[in-house]
Amino acid sequence: MLTTTDARLAMDRFRQYLEREGLSWTGPRRTIALLALSARDHFTAQELYEWSRRRDASIGRVTVYRTLALLVSSGLVAERDFVRDRKHYEPISGRPHHEHMICVSCKRIIEFINDEIERLQEIVAKEHGFEIVHHIHKLFGYCSRCRKARARRA
Numbered sequence: 722m723l724t725t726t727d728a729r730l731a732m733d734r735f736r737q738y739l740e741r742e743g744l745s746w747t748g749p750r751r752t753i754a755l756l757a758l759s760a761r762d763h764f765t766a767q768e769l770y771e772w773s774r775r776r777d778a779s780i781g782r783v784t785v786y787r788t789l790a791l792l793v794s795s796g797l798v799a800e801r802d803f804v805r806d807r808k809h810y811e812p813i814s815g816r817p818h819h820e821h822m823i824c825v826s827c828k829r830i831i832e833f834i835n836d837e838i839e840r841l842q843e844i845v846a847k848e849h850g851f852e853i854v855h856h857i858h859k860l861f862g863y864c865s866r867c868r869k870a871r872a873r874r875a
Contacts, residue, residue, distance in 0.1 A: 727815035731758045731797050734814065738795040749773075749780045753788040757798055763809040763830050803859065804828050820858035826867035 735754050736746045756772045757764070764772075770785040789810065792798035797814045803823045809830065820838065822831040838858065846853045863871065 728755070728759055731812070731814040735792065735795055735797055738797075739791065742791075744791070749777065749784050750788050750791075752776050752780065753785055754792060754797075757789065757792055757810065758812045758814065760810075760812055763801065763803070763811045765807060765809055769810070801857075803830055820860070822860045822862065822864075824864035824867050825861050826863055826871075829864045829866075831864065 732751070732754060735758070739746050739750070753769065753773050756776065757769055760769075766786055766789055769789060770780075770782050773780040773785050789798070793800050793810070797812065798810050799813045801809045801811060801821070803809050803821065817834060819832045819834045822833065823829070824831075842853065842856065845851075
């Protein structure tokens with residue numbers, strides 16, 4: 722989650738991005754951006770729509786989807802494909818690089834940071850004469866809760 726200072730900086734960066742693109746900094750966009758940028762966990766567009774409607778019932782689904790696309794194109798929010806047929810989003814401004822483990826049973830998303838993985842991928846890239854500019858690790862399996870439930874059923 723962003724600190725108050727990080728959130729203000731991210732909101733300011735988004736406002737500046739909109740200005741460069743010739744778009745207005747409207748009340749609905751401010752509300753949607755604030756909710757997306759302060760999200761603690763990964764979220765779907767539908768969840769962002771529901772949060773936005775709780776704040777301001779006049780905010781429409783199209784406004785949420787368009788604003789979310791702008792947040793992604795601004796580089797402040799990342800779009801992730803964790804589960805088939807459903808995109809997830811996460812604020813990335815002010816957050817350290819991290820990887821994801823996705824439970825194939827309950828769809829829980831677990832974030833982790835591992836310096837050894839980062840070091841090993843650099844070694845492998847160097848061995849192949851490859852320069853990494855960006856990467857995303859997604860590990861799929863069963864979380865501890867689902868593993869226990871599977872063991873009880875077996």
